[in-house]
Structure formats: structure tokens, C-alpha cells
Amino acid sequence: MGALAGRPLRRREDERILRGRTRYLDDIDPPGAAHVAFVRSPFAHARIGAIDVPEEIEGVVAVISAAELEGRAADLPVQGFEGGEVSTEGHPVLARGEVRYAGQPVAAVLAESRAAAEDGAELVEVDYDPLEAVLEARGSEVTMTRWHRVSGDVERAFESAAHVTRARHSLPRLAPVPMEPRGAIASYDEAEDMLTVWVSAQDSHRQLAGLAKVLDRPEESIHVIVPDVGGAFGSKGAPAPETMLVAAAAIATGRTVKWAEDREENFVASYQGRGVEAEVELALDANGTMLAVRARIWADLGGYLMPTTAIPSHTTAMLMCGVYDIRAADVQVEGRRTNKVPTGPYRGAGRPEAAYFLECTVDAAARELGIDPLELRRRNLVREFPYETALGWTYDSGDYARCLELAEELVKPERHDDDARVVGTGFGMYVERAGGMFESADAELLPDGRVLVRSGSSPHGQGHDTTFAQLAADRLGIAMEDVELRFGDSKEVPRGAGTFASRSVAMGGSAVVQAVDVLKEKIAAVSAGRAMSLREVAEAEPGIRASARFESDLVFSSGAYGAVVEIDRATGRLRVLRLAAVDDAGTIVNPLLAEGQVIGGSAQGLGQCLVEEALYDEEGNPTFASFVGYSLLTAAEMPPVETAFVESPSPLNPLGAKGIGEGGAIGTPAAVANAVADALGGVWVDPPFTDAKLWRALREASG
Amino acid sequence: MKPAAFDYRAPASVDEALPLLGLDSAVLAGGQSLVPLLNLRLARPELVVDVNGIAELDYIHADDGVLRIGALTRQVTLERSELVATRWPLLTKAVRLVGHAQIRTRGTVGGSVAHADPAAELPAALIALGARIHLRSPRRARAISASEFFLGPLHTAREPDELLVEVEVPEPPEGAGSGFAEHARTHGDFATAGAAAVVAAGHAGIALLGAGPVPVRAEAAERALAGGAEPGEAATLAAQGVDDEHRRALCTELARRAIEEALG
Numbered sequence: 001m002g003a004l005a006g007r008p009l010r011r012r013e014d015e016r017i018l019r020g021r022t023r024y025l026d027d028i029d030p031p032g033a034a035h036v037a038f039v040r041s042p043f044a045h046a047r048i049g050a051i052d053v054p055e056e057i058e059g060v061v062a063v064i065s066a067a068e069l070e071g072r073a074a075d076l077p078v079q080g081f082e083g084g085e086v087s088t089e090g091h092p093v094l095a096r097g098e099v100r101y102a103g104q105p106v107a108a109v110l111a112e113s114r115a116a117a118e119d120g121a122e123l124v125e126v127d128y129d130p131l132e133a134v135l136e137a138r139g140s141e142v143t144m145t146r147w148h149r150v151s152g153d154v155e156r157a158f159e160s161a162a163h164v165t166r167a168r169h170s171l172p173r174l175a176p177v178p179m180e181p182r183g184a185i186a187s188y189d190e191a192e193d194m195l196t197v198w199v200s201a202q203d204s205h206r207q208l209a210g211l212a213k214v215l216d217r218p219e220e221s222i223h224v225i226v227p228d229v230g231g232a233f234g235s236k237g238a239p240a241p242e243t244m245l246v247a248a249a250a251i252a253t254g255r256t257v258k259w260a261e262d263r264e265e266n267f268v269a270s271y272q273g274r275g276v277e278a279e280v281e282l283a284l285d286a287n288g289t290m291l292a293v294r295a296r297i298w299a300d301l302g303g304y305l306m307p308t309t310a311i312p313s314h315t316t317a318m319l320m321c322g323v324y325d326i327r328a329a330d331v332q333v334e335g336r337r338t339n340k341v342p343t344g345p346y347r348g349a350g351r352p353e354a355a356y357f358l359e360c361t362v363d364a365a366a367r368e369l370g371i372d373p374l375e376l377r378r379r380n381l382v383r384e385f386p387y388e389t390a391l392g393w394t395y396d397s398g399d400y401a402r403c404l405e406l407a408e409e410l411v412k413p414e415r416h417d418d419d420a421r422v423v424g425t426g427f428g429m430y431v432e433r434a435g436g437m438f439e440s441a442d443a444e445l446l447p448d449g450r451v452l453v454r455s456g457s458s459p460h461g462q463g464h465d466t467t468f469a470q471l472a473a474d475r476l477g478i479a480m481e482d483v484e485l486r487f488g489d490s491k492e493v494p495r496g497a498g499t500f501a502s503r504s505v506a507m508g509g510s511a512v513v514q515a516v517d518v519l520k521e522k523i524a525a526v527s528a529g530r531a532m533s534l535r536e537v538a539e540a541e542p543g544i545r546a547s548a549r550f551e552s553d554l555v556f557s558s559g560a561y562g563a564v565v566e567i568d569r570a571t572g573r574l575r576v577l578r579l580a581a582v583d584d585a586g587t588i589v590n591p592l593l594a595e596g597q598v599i600g601g602s603a604q605g606l607g608q609c610l611v612e613e614a615l616y617d618e619e620g621n622p623t624f625a626s627f628v629g630y631s632l633l634t635a636a637e638m639p640p641v642e643t644a645f646v647e648s649p650s651p652l653n654p655l656g657a658k659g660i661g662e663g664g665a666i667g668t669p670a671a672v673a674n675a676v677a678d679a680l681g682g683v684w685v686d687p688p689f690t691d692a693k694l695w696r697a698l699r700e701a702s703g
Numbered sequence: 704m705k706p707a708a709f710d711y712r713a714p715a716s717v718d719e720a721l722p723l724l725g726l727d728s729a730v731l732a733g734g735q736s737l738v739p740l741l742n743l744r745l746a747r748p749e750l751v752v753d754v755n756g757i758a759e760l761d762y763i764h765a766d767d768g769v770l771r772i773g774a775l776t777r778q779v780t781l782e783r784s785e786l787v788a789t790r791w792p793l794l795t796k797a798v799r800l801v802g803h804a805q806i807r808t809r810g811t812v813g814g815s816v817a818h819a820d821p822a823a824e825l826p827a828a829l830i831a832l833g834a835r836i837h838l839r840s841p842r843r844a845r846a847i848s849a850s851e852f853f854l855g856p857l858h859t860a861r862e863p864d865e866l867l868v869e870v871e872v873p874e875p876p877e878g879a880g881s882g883f884a885e886h887a888r889t890h891g892d893f894a895t896a897g898a899a900a901v902v903a904a905g906h907a908g909i910a911l912l913g914a915g916p917v918p919v920r921a922e923a924a925e926r927a928l929a930g931g932a933e934p935g936e937a938a939t940l941a942a943q944g945v946d947d948e949h950r951r952a953l954c955t956e957l958a959r960r961a962i963e964e965a966l967g
Contacts, residue, residue, distance in 0.1 A: 115705035122707075122744075262704035264743065570956040571886060572949065611888045626743070628893065636890035691886070691895070692949040 004470040004480060008592035012480070013465040022228040025183040025200040026260040033185065034061045036246060036259040037117035039107040039124045040269065041099035044339035044620025045134070045303075048097055049127030051107060057123055059116030062253055064245065065107040066096040073248040076241060077213050078305045081314040084147030091304040091342065093214065093244045099128070100303025101341045102621050103268030108245050110257060133339040133620035137277065137300035144301055145310045145335030147317055151390040152328025157292035161283035165365035169357055170277035170686050171669070173300065173614040175267055175630055176346045178460075180230025182270060183260035184243040186250035196223045197247055200230075202237045203458050203498030204490040210239030210307065211247055226488030229460035233604070234345035235270050236460065237500045238307035242269070267625050272614055273346020275300040276313060278357045280320075283328075288371050290380045292328035295320045295357065299335040302342035309342050310335060315350030315433060321389045322358040323400045323429045323558060324380040329390040339620045345500060347604055348665040355430040359670035360677070360684065363426065367682050373674070377404060377429060385648075395431060395556040396658075397648040403560040403582045404429060410642040411562030411580035415678070422567050422698070423577070424679025428670025429560045432502070434585075434659025435652075436554040439507035440494040442547035443472065443519040449535030450482045453516065456496015457508025458487035462661065463593045464504060468512050470589060471655070475516045478534065494547055502659020505589055506555050510653040514548035522546055555650040557658040559583040561602075561667030563675040572695025576606060576639045576672060583663040584646040587656035591645065594660045598643050601664020607633045608665075609672040609687050706741035713753040717760065717868060721841045723752045726863045730754055732775060732814035735806050760813070760868060763787065770794075770872040774813025778825075779804070781812055791872055793881035793901055797828035800883070803891040816852070817867045819859045819917070822893040826853055827918040828883060829870060830910035831899035837869035838862075846871065850910075853917040879903035882964025884957040885912070896953045898941070900961040905929050909937070909962070914945050914954045924958065934962040 016022060053063045073093045080086035095106045107124050111117035134140045158164060184199040195217065201207050204224040212219045229236065242259055250257045261269075281294040297320075299313035317333040366373035381400040388394045407427060416423035440456040453472050459465065469483040476483075486492060497507065523534065526541045538544070562580040567573070581598050588594045611631040614624045624630035649656025669687060676694070677684050683701045685693050714720040724730070729748035731737055732755065740746035754760065760775035763784050770791055772781065781787055781798045788795045801807055801815065801824050815825045816836060829836075829849040836852045838845055838861055849870075852860050861867060875881070885897030896913030907928035909921040921941035928937040942954035 118705045119707070264704055571953050573886070626739070631888045631892055634890045691953065695949045695952060 004474045005589050007590065009466060009470060009590055010592065011463045011466045012469065013463065024180050024228050024230055025185065025198060028185055028198055028227060030185060030187065030256045030258065033256040033258040034110040034112065034253065035114040035117045036249070036257060037109050037114060037121040038105045038242065039109065039121045039126065041095065041102055041104045041106055043099060043128050043130050044102045045131040046099050046128040047131060048095060048099060048106065049129060052125040054123050057120045059112045060120040061110040061112065061255065063107055063109050063120070063124060064094070064249055066092065066094040069093055069248060072252060073244055074214050074216065076210065076239065076244065076307055079307050079310060081147065081310060083149065084145060084314060086310045087144040087305060089305065091241055091306050093241045093248065101339055103341055104303065105241055105245065108249060110249060110253065135338055135340065135616055135620055137298040137336040137338060140336035140338055142337035143334050144305055144337050145313065147314055148332040149391055150330045152292065154292045154294060154328045154330040157328045158283045158294070161291055162286040163284045163369055165282045165361055165368055167280045167361040167364050169360055171274040171353055171356060172687065173275035173343065174273045174346060174608055174612050175614050175624060176233040176235035176270060176273060177632060178231030178233055178235060181261045181263060181266035182236060182240055182242065184246045185256065185258045186247040187256040188250045188254065190254065193221050194223060195221060195247060195251060196225070198225045198227060199243055200236055201226050202232050202460055202500055203496065204488055205456065205496055205498050206237060207239050207243065208490050211244065214244045215247060224490040226458055232460045233347045234273065234349055234500065237345055237498065264625050267630060268622050269341060271306050271309065271342045271344035273343060274353060275343050276316060276353045280357050280361045282361050282365050284365060284369065288369055288376050288379050290324050290326045293320055293326050294330045297333040299333060300338045300340065300343065301335040302338055302340045304342050306342040306344050308344050312343070312345055312350035316353040318391050318393055319351060319354035319431065320358060321391055322354065323382055323431045325382045327390055331391060340616060347601065348662050351430060351432040351662060351666045352605065352669055355428055355666050355670045356673060359428040360673055363674045363677060374404065374408060374427065393433065393554065396650050396652050398556065398558045398584055399646050399648050400429065400558055402646050403558060403584055406582045406644050406646065407560035407562040407580045410582065410644060411564060411578060414564050420569055422569065422679040423564065424675050425562065425564050426671050426674025426676070426678050427560060427562045428667050428674055430663065430666045430670070431556050431558040432659070432662060432666055433554045434502040434557050435506035435552060436501065436503065437497045438549055438551040439511045440496045440547065440549045441508065441511035441515040442494050442545060443515040445519065445523065445534060445538050445544040447538050447542065449533055449538055450484060451476060451478065451519070452484045452486065453512055454486045454493045455508050455512055456494050457499050457504045460499065462499065462504055464508070467505060467590050467593060468509060471509050471513050472516045475513055476520055502557065502661040505655065506650065506653050506657040506659060507550060507552065509589060509655055509657060511548050511550040513654055514550055515546050518546035518548060519544065550653070552652045555586065555652050555658040557583065557585045557660065557663060559663050559667050561671035563671040565672060565675040565679055567679050567694050567698060569698060572691035572698065574610065574676065574689045574694055578639050579641045579668065581641055581643045581664060581667060582646060583660060584648050585660035585663065586650040586658035587647055588645055589655065589657065594645065595643050597660045598664045599641050601662055602641050602668045603633055603638055605665045605668025606672065608669050609689055610637060611688055613688050704742040707744050707747045709748055710750045711753065712750065713756050715756050717757060717839060717866065720752055720754055720757060720866055721839060723750065724864045724866060728752050730817070730866065733777065733810040735802065735810040736814065736818045736820065765790065768874040772812050772870045774811065774867045774869060776812045778807035778810045778812060778815065782807060790874060791832065793828050793832060793883060793899060796881065796883040797824040797899060800824045800885055812870055813867045816870060817859060817861060819853050819857050821856045821916055821918070822913060824885065824894065824897060824912065827897060827910040827912040828899045829872065830918055830920050831901050831908040832872050832875065833908055834870055834872040836867060837871060838865040839868050840865040850920045855916050875901050876903040876906045879906065880965040880967050882961035884960035884964065886953055886957060896950060896957055898954065898958040898961040900965040902928060902962060902965040909941055909958065911941060911954055911958060914942060921958070928962065934959050934966065937962055
């Protein structure tokens with residue numbers, strides 16, 4: 001590495017952000033735009049009869065329902081996964097004949113202002129015939145996704161096992177709650193047949209592909225611009241039905257159409273994370289060697305498959321061997337239809353579920369066998385790489401034992417029990433899929449000698465502008481100030497995959513260095529050994545440009561987390577006293593930003609442990625439509641987090657990099673859950689660990 | 704999240720404001736509760752009467768051992784008042800737990816009392832202190848004891864044509880100590896439960912929040928404590944009427960902490 005990569009440099013984009021010089025979706029205010037408010041279903045499940053729209057509503061331009069979209073917008077596409085069955089029925093842009101969750105868009109009101117649109121939406125009368133709402137995955141009769149794999153002699157392993165541990169766990173649904181809610185603006189140039197869409201999204205590529213598919217237009221006739229984005233956590237990856245409506249409405253009416261959702265819409269209509277339960281069985285021999293794992297997983301997918309709804313629970317299933325050398329596995333996942341908003345990738349996206357289910361089972365096994373949980377883990381860790389798991393993924397590199405050793409050292413385990421409180425320690429390990437597929441970049445030598453890098457991977461809080469500039473400047477031996485990055489405009493940046501799955505550095509960063517390396521060769525060819533500045537090279541040969549498309553298999557980050565928790569006997573209040581986060585994300589480009597990702601991810605993982613839960617009442621109405629009903633952690637609840645990195649370079653990319661964006665969210669819940677169970681003397685409770693649950697568990701524990 | 708249409712008036716004095724009040728009007732003070740309710744269209748008044756320009760309602764002073772707090776006094780002003788911290792420290796302890804600093808900067812004392820959220824801190828503290836709530840309408844001016852003012856969640860003894868103008872708080876007995884304890888999911892969030900206590904020789908004022916639909920005065924606990932009972936015993940009495948087992952345990956513990964803090 002050069003002088004910049006590997007250094008903990010501060011984010012150079014922050015000054016612009018902190019001074020308010022950013023331009024988020026709602027900052028874009030096209031003159032003469034029509035504003036959209038959605039009529040959303042108040043019922044979790046109902047048949048829709050007539051939709052009655054008053055003849056004329058003040059300020060209202062148009063009211064659009066499914067009937068008006070006939071032939072103009074298809075349902076959203078559904079992404080499947082390898083080796084399983086996934087229903088092809090996608091989410092309709094507007095409800096047709098039936099609503100399947102409270103909050104589902106039924107009609108769109110276009111008006112001269114958002115306030116007029118909301119007034120108009122109140123006047124649209126929809127005839128609903130309520131139907132019974134299905135709220136539990138296991139109580140649902142509709143399976144939308146199914147995946148089952150048996151590998152190795154599982155039956156025999158269980159028959160011969162000296163011990164079998166059985167565990168049953170669930171994780172609640174979570175709302176992603178980005179600081180900036182979703183939104184889109186569309187305008188249509190009929191003469192050019194060009195549709196332009198500004199959208200708050202994780203990347204332009206998936207929005208573009210989704211628009212082309214739903215609107216049945218050639219991709220060349222769509223221009224997607226992603227402005228500054230105030231967070232997503234997965235929720236702005238797949239295109240939203242609302243974005244499709246905005247685009248279809250712009251084409252139909254010829255008006256520029258804007259939708260900037262409010263917090264209530266974001267809570268009830270943005271796809272959620274988690275909502276999974278599992279029964280896990282672990283077969284061990286008398287020495288504590290893990291022989292086989294069997295898991296049945298049920299995912300509460302909600303009313304429809306959004307484009308990426310099927311993915312997270314498949315990831316959970318594929319990771320059910322975790323960091324352990326388990327040669328036989330029988331894992332099945334069923335994604336069931338329920339009358340709730342769809343789920344989708346949310347920071348971790350299936351990996352926290354796998355770590356939680358498996359790591360809690362490992363702790364239960366340790367307790368049942370009377371073996372120290374760290375020792376039980378050490379006896380079973382994967383130690384040689386590459387390692388192909390029984391379920392079919394190949395772990396590229398790692399040092400799981402070192403991660404665990406460091407986590408123990410950093411967290412300083414503690415156990416205590418008196419009249420006022422109980423204290424316990426727990427650990428959770430993880431391995432996660434990151435990266436994969438492809439990413440692209442191009443690099444151009446500008447006339448003034450600076451270098452412009454266009455990346456297919458775009459930021460929504462990760463710090464690409466700093467990290468990618470570090471990489472590019474290093475390869476070229478120039479200052480970071482002389483590297484400019486551009487993202488998010490489909491007409492400008494090369495076609496890529498996008499920002500998700502902790503893939504930006506490993507994939508996007510690798511594409512950047514490859515493009516820059518080619519640019520460097522072209523520059524060297526021009527200077528041909530003469531001492532020339534880059535400006536001189538640009539003068540001698542204007543417009544030098546290079547591009548790269550980097551492809552790779554999945555890389556597998558890993559880690560070990562430790563938590564020490566205290567439970568107050570009188571009230572049941574849980575306090576996380578300290579957290580240790582040890583992550584192996586391969587070679588780290590910027591340790592400061594990487595640590596920021598770990599702490600941010602841990603905060604989200606802790607939020608899930610302490611307060612977050614998207615609850616529906618018995619009729620299927622969301623109780624989390626505002627911050628009164630859905631709580632987030634504050635800085636006051638954050639314990640000290642000790643972080644450390646183990647760097648096992650990935651052999652799969654030129655940087656040796658893996659992913660770090662999700663580790664905190666993956667490792668933390670498992671570690672905290674095991675610490676809680678430790679404090680409770682082996683009583684298992686699932687998150688969120690509310691006062692009432694823990695108070696009752698403590699009474700159960702003390703018999 | 705845009706409110707339904709409403710008319711707006713901003714009177715400059717109480718006399719100007721009073722004729723505007725009625726069944727279809729809402730009083731806008733700090734707006735920390737009303738504005739979200741308007742934006743969610745859960746409140747749909749025909750008229751919003753903005754009292755922020757009524758300077759005569761913004762004061763804190765003490766005369767003859769009685770603290771008088773104008774209804775428009777911002778919570779942050781109460782929080783920072785030396786006078787209040789010295790002689791009515793329970794109010795300082797309670798107001799610090801109201802929302803976050805930003806909320807207290809706009810939120811008013813009168814607004815918190817009139818809104819009557821069952822999780823609110825100031826109502827419980829005022830009950831423990833034996834405060835009186837002053838109301839005015841074109842018909843009359845009256846004062847009502849804080850322990851009789853709160854009738855249900857977001858429901859008080861205030862008539863629709865009345866404006867809450869002042870909170871009057873008697874000085875605690877010589878040598879009194881005070882304590883306030885609460886439990887919330889996160890820092891600054893709505894309280895799950897809480898307890899306020901003022902204790903002196905032969906005197907106790909105790910009130911709980913989160914023990915029911917309104918903040919309640921714990922009279923049995925007050926009598927026991929004034930008669931020399933141990934804090935734990937009084938706390939158990941304070942929470943004895945709470946149905947849910949865990950909530951009862953929580954209220955008992957918070958009452959015990961508040962009483963012990965008051966006893967120093």
C-alpha cells in the first residue's frame with residue numbers, strides 16, 4: 001500500500017454535509033411540479049370495491065388508481081435465488097382488487113402542493129371489504145419462497161450424537177429509519193422520449209433497471225440521478241412502488257411529479273428487516289465436536305415480494321454453519337405471506353439472523369454440556385481456507401480463533417449476582433457474505449492534471465468520496481485533493497451493481513484501482529520516461545480515459561463480539577456495560593471509517609436488543625407509525641465499544657478487502673443475547689430485551 | 704404530514720385570547736404536542752389560538768412563600784431558574800426529564816400541564832407539591848388543585864372556553880427534601896413510569912406517573928410515611944393499586960428511589 005491507503009483519514013465530504021451544502025431529494029424543487037400524496041390502505045387485508053373520486057377537488061391535478069395504470073405500469077419484478085422456489089408475483093404499483101397490508105398504496109393524488117395532495121387524498125373514498133389478517137408466518141398458508149438443502153449424512157450424525165441441543169428463537173421486525181425518508185421526482189420529455197428520475201436511492205442502477213421493466217421502456221430512454229442521500233440501511237436499494245408511480249404519472253400527465261414522503265409513510269410503507277423465527281438442532285459428540293446442524297426457518301415476508309424480499313432469509317439459511325466446521329447440514333427456509341408491509345434487506349440482511357440463531361444454540365449447547373462456551377467454539381472453528389461449507393459457500397480467508405481471542409481480551413468477562421443486579425458475559429461470532437457480482441469505474445485525466453473518477457458504487461453515508469480518493473491518489477502518487485469522485489448519475493457513471501451487501505470497498509474500490517492502474521499505464525505511455533507533470537501529459541494527449549469492470553465471487557468477512565450486561569432485579573432494566581467488536585474485513589483502507597461503520601452497526605444491533613420492534617396490533621395495524629411507537633437508541637444508551645481489526649486479506653480482489661458495513665449489526669445481537677442468558681442463568685429470551693420480559697425471566701430464573 | 708386547514712389567531716393579551724376559546728379551538732403554546740397532532744391530523748381544530756405573543760403569561764416569581772409560574776414560561780426557563788432550584792428543587796428535577804433540550808426550549812409549563820399526557824413529569828411533580836392550576840374564561844377565574852385537575856389521558860378539568868394561565872406552587876415545609884425517579888425506554892423518551900416525592904418531618908407528598916391513566920397522588924403512602932414508615936413500606940403502598948405485576952414492581956421501585964432521594 002502507498003502513503004494514503006491504510007491511514008485513518010477523516011471524511012473529506014463531511015464539511016460539505018455539516019455546512020448544509022448537500023442537495024437531498026426534497027431540496028430539489030422543480031418549478032411547476034405536481035406533488036403526490038398516496039391514499040394508503042387503513043386495513044391489513046381487504047378486498048377493494050369502488051374507488052370514488054370527487055369530480056373536482058381544489059388544487060388537485062389528477063387521481064390515479066390501478067385502473068389508470070393498466071398498460072402503463074407492470075408489477076415490480078422479483079429477484080430469486082439459486083436452488084430455491086420463489087413466487088414471481090411482484091408488488092403492484094397500486095393495489096388491484098385487494099390490499100394486503102396497512103399502508104399499501106391504493107391511489108395517488110397529484111396536486112399543486114403536498115398539502116393540497118394530502119387534503120385531496122382524504123376525499124378519495126375507497127370501498128374496503130375487510131378480510132381476516134394473517135400476522136404470523138407459521139400461521140400463514142401461503143409460502144412465497146422455499147429453499148431446502150441437505151448435505152452430508154445428517155440423519156446418521158443425529159443418531160450417533162452424544163448430545164443434541166434444541167433451540168427455538170425469533171427476531172422481531174425492524175424499521176430501517178434512515179434520517180432522510182424516501183422520495184422521487186420524475187419529468188418526461190415527450191419530444192426526446194426521455195424520462196428523467198431523481199430518486200433517493202442506494203444507487204442508480206437498480207432504479208434504472210426497475211423503471212425499465214415496470215414501465216416497459218428501453219433503458220436508454222431513462223436517466224436516473226441519485227442526489228445526496230441521507231441514509232438507507234438497505235431500505236433504498238430495491239425500487240419502490242411509489243417511485244414507479246411517480247415516473248408513470250410524469251409520463252401520463254406531462255407534468256414534473258414529486259413525491260417526498262413524510263416520516264409516517266416511511267414507517268408504514270418502507271420495507272422492513274428481520275421478522276424471522278427458527279428451530280435449530282445441533283448434534284455434538286462427547287467431546288463437543290459439532291457433527292451436524294438442522295434448522296427450520298420461517299420468515300414473515302409480508303403481503304408481497306418486493307424485488308429483494310426473497311434474499312435475506314436465503315442468506316440466513318446459507319450461513320447456518322457459521323464459523324464452524326460442521327460437515328452435515330439440513331436447512332430449510334420458508335418465506336410466508338402475512339398481512340404486513342414487505343420485508344427486505346436491512347443492515348445485516350439475513351446475517352444477524354443466522355448469527356443469532358446459531359450462536360445462541362452454541363451457548364445453549366455449552367451450558368448443557370458443561371463446557372465453557374469459548375472453549376466449545378474454539379474446538380469447532382474453521383481454521384483452514386479456502387473452506388467450502390456444507391451448505392455450499394466458500395469462505396475465502398479468515399482467522400476466527402484470533403478474533404475470538406481478541407474479543408475475550410477486550411471485553412473483560414464478568415459475572416456477578418447480588419440482591420440488586422445480575423451481571424453476565426456473552427459472545428457471538430459471525431461470518432458474512434460480502435461483495436460479489438461486479439462493479440465498475442472509470443478514470444479520466446482532466447486538462448488541469450487532476451483525475452476524475454466515476455464510480456458505479458455510490459455513497460449514502462459510507463464515505464466513498466474519502467476512501468476511493470485515498471485508493472486512487474495512492475495508485476497515481478498524487479494528492480487526494482487532485483482526485484475528484486462522481487457518483488449516482490446514470491448518464492455519467494458506468495453501469496454498476498450498487499451499494500449494498502458491504503461491497504463498496506471490495507468491489508467498487510477494486511474497480512477504482514483497476515481503472516486507475518490502466519489510466520496510469522496510458523499516462524506512462526504518453527510521458528514515455530520523460531519527467532512530465534500530469535497537466536503536461538493532459539496537454540500532450542487530451543482526454544486520456546480508462547475504465548474497469550471488476551468481478552469477483554463473494555468474500556466472507558467475519559468477527560467475534562463480546563458483551564457484558566447488567567440486569568436490575570427490581571425493574572428488569574438491561575444495561576449493556578461494554579461491548580467488544582472484533583472484525584476481520586480483510587485489508588482495511590481507512591481504519592477510522594471502518595471503526596465508524598463498526599460502531600454505527602453496533603448501535604443498530606443494540607437498538608434491536610434494547611428497544612426496536614415494529615409491532616402490529618391484533619388487526620394488523622402498525623403501532624409504529626411515529627417515534628412515539630418506535631424508539632431508537634440515543635447516545636446516552638451507547639456503552640463503550642472496544643474495537644479491533646484482524647486483517648486476513650481476501651485473495652479475491654487486488655485490495656485484499658472484504659466488507660465492514662454490517663458486522664456491528666450482525667455480531668452485537670448474538671453477543672448481547674448470550675450475555676443476557678448468562679446473566680439469567682440460562683433462561684432464554686428473544687429481543688427486544690424489554691424490562692417486563694427480563695423482570696419475568698429473572699423471577700423464572702430464581703425459581 | 705400537513706395539517707388540515709384551520710384558522711389562525713395570535714392574540715396579544717389574555718383578554719383578547721379568552722373570547723376566541725371554545726370547543727373548536729386549540730391553544731398553541733410551545734407546540735411540542737399540538738403540532739405533531741395537527742400534522743398527523745389527529746387534532747383538527749377550526750381555529751388555532753397562538754398564545755406565544757401573550758407576554759403577560761411568561762413569568763416565574765415567588766411571593767409570600769408561593770411560587771407563581773406563568774403558563775407560557777418555557778420549560779427551559781423553569782429548568783434554569785435559581786429560585787426554583789433553591790426552594791422548589793423537585794420541579795427542577797422533574798423538568799430536566801421532559802423530552803430533550805430542544806423540546807424544553809420550546810415547550811411550556813402550561814402546555815405540559817394542559818396537554819395532560821399520562822407520561823408527563825410536571826403534572827406528577829405538581830401533584831406531589833400540592834400545586835393549584837389557575838384558569839380563566841370570559842365567565843370567571845378559578846383555581847383547582849393539581850390532584851383534581853387531571854381526569855384522563857389528554858383530558859383535564861379545563862373547560863373548552865378556559866385558558867390555563869398560571870401554576871401556583873406552595874413552598875414545601877421547612878427542611879423538606881425532594882426526589883424524582885423515572886423509567887423510560889431511552890434517554891428523553893416518554894416515561895414508562897415515575898414517582899415524585901416531597902418529604903419533611905410529619906409531611907409527605909407523593910405522586911406517581913404511569914401507574915394509571917392520570918398521575919395519581921399516593922395518599923396511603925403519604926400517610927404512612929408521615930407516620931414514620933420505612934421508604935420501602937411506603938413505596939409498596941404507593942403502587943398497591945397498579946394491576947400489571949411488572950408495572951407494580953416498577954412503580955414500587957421508582958417510588959422507593961424517589962422517597963429515599965427525598966430523605967437524603
